[in-house]
Amino acid sequence: MNLALKDIRHSFGRFVLTTFGISLLLMLVMGMGGIYRGLVEEATLLVDRVGADLWVVQKGTRGPFAEISRLPRNVEDRVLAVPGVVSANSFISHTIQREYRDKPLRVTIQGLSWPTDRGLWLPIVAGRALGQAHFEMIADKSSGLALGDHVPLGKDTYAVVGLTGQMSSSSGDPMAFMTLTDAQAVQFDLVGDAVRTERAARVNRLQAIDLGRSQPQLEDRAAGVSSAIPALGTSMVSAVLVDIAPGYDPVKVAARIASWPDVSVYSHEGQRNLLLGGMVDKARRQLGLFRVLLIIVSGIIMALILYTLTLDKLHDIAMLKLLGARNLVILALILQQALLLGGLGYCLAYYLGRWIFPYFPRRVVIMQEDLVSLAFIVLAISVAASLLGIAKALRVQPNEVLA
Amino acid sequence: MTTPLSAGLVVEATGLTKIYGSGNTEVVAVRDASLTVARGEIVALLGPSGAGKSTLLTLLGLILPPNAGRISIGQTLVFDGERSRVNVRRFRRQHLGFVFQKANLIPFLTAAENVQLAMEINDVSPRAARTRTMELLEYLGVADRAEHLPSKLSGGQAQRVAVARSLANRPSLILADEPTAALDSVRGRQVMELFRKVAHEQKAGVMVVTHDHRALDVFDRSLEMEDGQLRTGACPNSTTGQNKAHENDK
Ligand SMILES: Nc1ncnc2c1ncn2[C@@H]1O[C@H](COP(=O)(O)OP(=O)(O)OP(=O)(O)O)[C@@H](O)[C@H]1O
Ligand SMILES: [Mg+2]
Numbered sequence: 001m002n003l004a005l006k007d008i009r010h011s012f013g014r015f016v017l018t019t020f021g022i023s024l025l026l027m028l029v030m031g032m033g034g035i036y037r038g039l040v041e042e043a044t045l046l047v048d049r050v051g052a053d054l055w056v057v058q059k060g061t062r063g064p065f066a067e068i069s070r071l072p073r074n075v076e077d078r079v080l081a082v083p084g085v086v087s088a089n090s091f092i093s094h095t096i097q098r099e100y101r102d103k104p105l106r107v108t109i110q111g112l113s114w115p116t117d118r119g120l121w122l123p124i125v126a127g128r129a130l131g132q133a134h135f136e137m138i139a140d141k142s143s144g145l146a147l148g149d150h151v152p153l154g155k156d157t158y159a160v161v162g163l164t165g166q167m168s169s170s171s172g173d174p175m176a177f178m179t180l181t182d183a184q185a186v187q188f189d190l191v192g193d194a195v196r197t198e199r200a201a202r203v204n205r206l207q208a209i210d211l212g213r214s215q216p217q218l219e220d221r222a223a224g225v226s227s228a229i230p231a232l233g234t235s236m237v238s239a240v241l242v243d244i245a246p247g248y249d250p251v252k253v254a255a256r257i258a259s260w261p262d263v264s265v266y267s268h269e270g271q272r273n274l275l276l277g278g279m280v281d282k283a284r285r286q287l288g289l290f291r292v293l294l295i296i297v298s299g300i301i302m303a304l305i306l307y308t309l310t311l312d313k314l315h316d317i318a319m320l321k322l323l324g325a326r327n328l329v330i331l332a333l334i335l336q337q338a339l340l341l342g343g344l345g346y347c348l349a350y351y352l353g354r355w356i357f358p359y360f361p362r363r364v365v366i367m368q369e370d371l372v373s374l375a376f377i378v379l380a381i382s383v384a385a386s387l388l389g390i391a392k393a394l395r396v397q398p399n400e401v402l403a
Numbered sequence: 404m405t406t407p408l409s410a411g412l413v414v415e416a417t418g419l420t421k422i423y424g425s426g427n428t429e430v431v432a433v434r435d436a437s438l439t440v441a442r443g444e445i446v447a448l449l450g451p452s453g454a455g456k457s458t459l460l461t462l463l464g465l466i467l468p469p470n471a472g473r474i475s476i477g478q479t480l481v482f483d484g485e486r487s488r489v490n491v492r493r494f495r496r497q498h499l500g501f502v503f504q505k506a507n508l509i510p511f512l513t514a515a516e517n518v519q520l521a522m523e524i525n526d527v528s529p530r531a532a533r534t535r536t537m538e539l540l541e542y543l544g545v546a547d548r549a550e551h552l553p554s555k556l557s558g559g560q561a562q563r564v565a566v567a568r569s570l571a572n573r574p575s576l577i578l579a580d581e582p583t584a585a586l587d588s589v590r591g592r593q594v595m596e597l598f599r600k601v602a603h604e605q606k607a608g609v610m611v612v613t614h615d616h617r618a619l620d621v622f623d624r625s626l627e628m629e630d631g632q633l634r635t636g637a638c639p640n641s642t643t644g645q646n647k648a649h650e651n652d653k
Contacts (some may be wrong), residue, residue: 001516001523003509010511010552220493302486316509322466323568325524399466402457402580 003329004336007313015341018022018305024344025298027352029374032294032365034357035214036287039364043270043280044169046093046110049189052241053250055091055266056257060216063271064093064238065170066278075240075263084248089113090237092183095173100151107176108141108169111183111237119162119177122175127162133179138162143174153186161238170275172362178236195267199223295377302345303385306338314396322398340384346375406630411610412475413575414440414463419472419535421458432458433469434631440576440608447619448612457580459628463610464499464578465491477575496525500569500607501524506561508553514564515540516548522572533572539567540640543597559590566597570605577601579611588617595621 008015023064047065050208056079058069079088079208092111097104112119112130130136137158141147150158156323158178168177178186206212212219242257243249258265266274275296288357305329310317316329317365421433432455440446448456461467463474474601476483476498483491522532527633540546543557543563553561557647562582569577579598583591595611595618602609602623611622619625627634 001512001520001529003512003520006516007511061487157459315507316511319507319509322491322495322501323424323521323524324492324494324499329524397467399461402461402503 001161002336003333004340006342010304012226017026018309019341019344019348021289022302022305022341023348023352025223025301026345026349026374026378029291029294029298029367030349030353030370031357031360031364031390032287032291033370033374034366035373036291036361037365037367037370038286038363039172039280039284039287042168042172042363043284044276045167046169046175047268047271047275048243049123049167050091051121051268052089052246053268054239054242054254054257055243055271056088056263057238057266059262059264061264062274063266064091064276065271066274069238070236071238071240071263076237078260079240079242079257082253084244086243086245087116087283088118088243089241091239091241092180092181092187092237094183094238095171096153097185098153100145103144105143105145105151107139107295108171108173109176109178109183109186112177112188114179114181121265122162122164122167122177124162126167128157129162130177130179131161134182136161137176137178137182138164139176140164140167140260142166142168143176145176155192156182156184156185159196161274166363170279170362178335186295225250239255299381302312302381303388306341306382306385307388307392309337309341310334310386310393314393316395317393318398318400321396324400327394331390334389334393335383337390338377338382338386342378346378408426411442412439413442414438414610415475416463417473419462419469421455421462421469423518429460429491431631432491433462433633434630435627436472436628438633439624440610442575442608443602443606444623445602445609445611445621447622447625448610448628449616449625451613452496454628455631456628459633460578460580460610463576466494470602476622485581494596496521497572498575499536500572500577502562502565502577502582504555504571504581504584506553506558508556508561508564508568513550513552514545514560515554517553517564518568518571521568522567525572527572534542535568535571539570540564547623558585559587559593561621562586562590563595563597566594566601570601573607575607576608579609581612581614583613583615583618583625591615592618 013117023399055063056071056075057063061069063069074089076088076090078328079085079270090111090113093108095106099105114130114133118131122138125141126153127138128347130138135156137151137160139160142162145151145163146161146349147160147163150157151160154371164175191310199222204218208223244253254265254267257263313333320330353366357366416439417437419433419436420431423430423432442506448459450456462599464640465474467488470481471484472482473480476494479489481487481491481494508514509520512520517535518536518539519529519532522535530586537546537549543566545560545567547564548556548560548564549629553564556564562585566582567580577598583594585595598609598611599621601607
């Protein structure tokens with residue numbers, strides 16, 4: 001006769017509630033671990049997905065994620081001329097927050113080097129990659145945008161032609177991809193009135209200085225588009241991504257580019273470490289610490305629950321001893337119940353989590369190794385709590401039945 | 404008088420002493436008590452509250468070790484002073500049956516399972532245990548409550564299940580501590596007569612602590628305790644009781 005099961009059958013409601021409570025607790029632990037992993041994964045997602053061998057950024061800066069980096073766009077062409085470089089792509093990334101259909105739309109826009117990069121490397125789950133040089137975008141599902149949406153950004157309207165799954169920026173915002181020129185336009189373009197005001201102001205400034213008085217034909221230029229004014233210079237990008245041909249030593253190529261006076265170069269790993277070490281470092285440590293605390297607290301709560309379960313049965317255990325039951329009978333009763341509670345609680349936590357975590361606004365990444373280590377922790381807690389209970393039970397004297 | 408009986412003795416205790424606590428709080432609960440119980444004999448243990456009756460029973464039941472004295476059960480020397488000579492827990496499950504004031508049934512097991520458990524603990528196969536359980540419950544008139552949990556039994560029914568449990572392993576000695584205190588006098592008497600029946604029919608020794616002087620005629624013999632000391636009681640049947648036990652042995 002299995003006493004553990006008989007006892008559970010007798011107090012089934014209590015057992016179910018206890019299991020449910022433990023599973024909620026374990027789900028929190030799993031979730032906290034998942035949030036921690038999600039933070040790390042999101043932080044490095046873009047760097048990993050882009051997969052560039054080298055990141056060329058503005059001299060002295062730490063790259064496009066850590067701070068503002070601005071490079072002239074021609075760096076791309078200069079880098080391409082370096083032996084061993086297979087491809088060089090400009091990188092533009094900036095976060096915008098606009099209104100779309102009366103709801104805030106917050107996305108991180110990344111420019112793709114049209115026409116070499118149409119976004120085919122993205123995890124597109126619906127629709128297609130970019131098909132034309134302008135006015136198309138690929139957006140992440142989590143932005144809430146749908147295929148066929150037309151989103152007005154700045155002066156222009158962009159059609160959503162593709163959707164990605166799980167592409168978010170290092171701060172967790174959904175990403176949107178468009179051609180570099182479009183991305184820059186979204187960043188810098190002003191609405192018509194602002195442009196007209198600026199042009200008028202420019203003409204006024206010109207008229208106020210000697211140059212304007214001596215060369216009045218410049219007024220036509222000043223009233224026109226700003227890119228037609230030579231003094232305004234080239235457009236800027238955040239970084240240039242470099243892929244290196246096999247057979248070339250990335251360190252040597254990097255050293256060569258880094259010798260230029262206007263850029264700094266980071267390897268893929270370097271950029272990754274900058275992200276983990278800088279941007280998300282505090283958040284990561286905060287979550288990590290909280291997670292450890294959560295594990296400790298759940299461990300204590302679980303141990304208390306299991307121990308109380310034994311305490312409640314001390315009288316029956318004394319009776320069992322009085323009847324002459326072997327210690328093994330008592331040990332099995334306590335241990336089996338603890339393991340059953342721990343095991344069922346863990347499984348329930350896993351399924352609850354699988355159901356609930358996808359609804360979290362940011363990613364919750366449940367890793368196999370975290371699951372395994374949590375399983376061992378639960379096992380250890382169950383056994384440890386049982387040992388406490390067993391130690392207590394073995395000390396119980398059969399004459400306590402008579403009390 | 405005891406010598407010819409000793410082959411039929413289920414208990415022989417000599418010079419039992421039990422001291423609780425030490426120093427200022429020391430209580431001598433049992434002082435130099437000697438007694439025998441024969442097979443097929445039912446003995447009453449009487450005495451005022453605090454006399455040491457329960458303590459004596461826990462010594463005979465191998466639940467607590469005596470500070471001094473010897474206890475033999477059947478032909479086996481079990482306690483010689485504080486030291487046990489056998490595995491007392493195994494000895495308990497094989498040879499002893501207990502009934503207390505409260506039924507003390509395991510609350511999460513049904514009446515039948517409670518009885519069955521006592522046998523499974525003693526390595527009886529579940530099927531054999533089940534058969535005997537139903538026989539015992541039948542014998543005690545609670546077979547119709549076999550599948551009920553203890554909380555669904557009346558006090559008397561629960562106590563009869565407890566008696567069935569104490570009989571499960573055909574013990575040679577049954578120890579009962581105020582088994583009828585929680586019952587009305589009619590049911591109390593039923594339980595006492597049941598013990599008498601068990602003693603006489605199953606040839607077990609039975610020792611019952613009781614305050615109920617109206618039921619004394621059930622017993623073959625009585626012992627009285629006062630202040631930890633044991634003396635032969637003034638039970639009307641005391642002499643005939645010993646003879647009866649003797650006769651039963653033949
Ligand atoms: N566990 C214990 N620790 C200390 N003293 C105890 C313990 N159990 C009993 N005693 C003491 O031993 C003495 C005998 O107690 P016992 O329970 O054997 O008496 P009793 O005859 O069964 O009384 P009652 O009729 O009230 O049940 C009492 O003075 C009691 O206070
Ligand atoms: Mg008592």
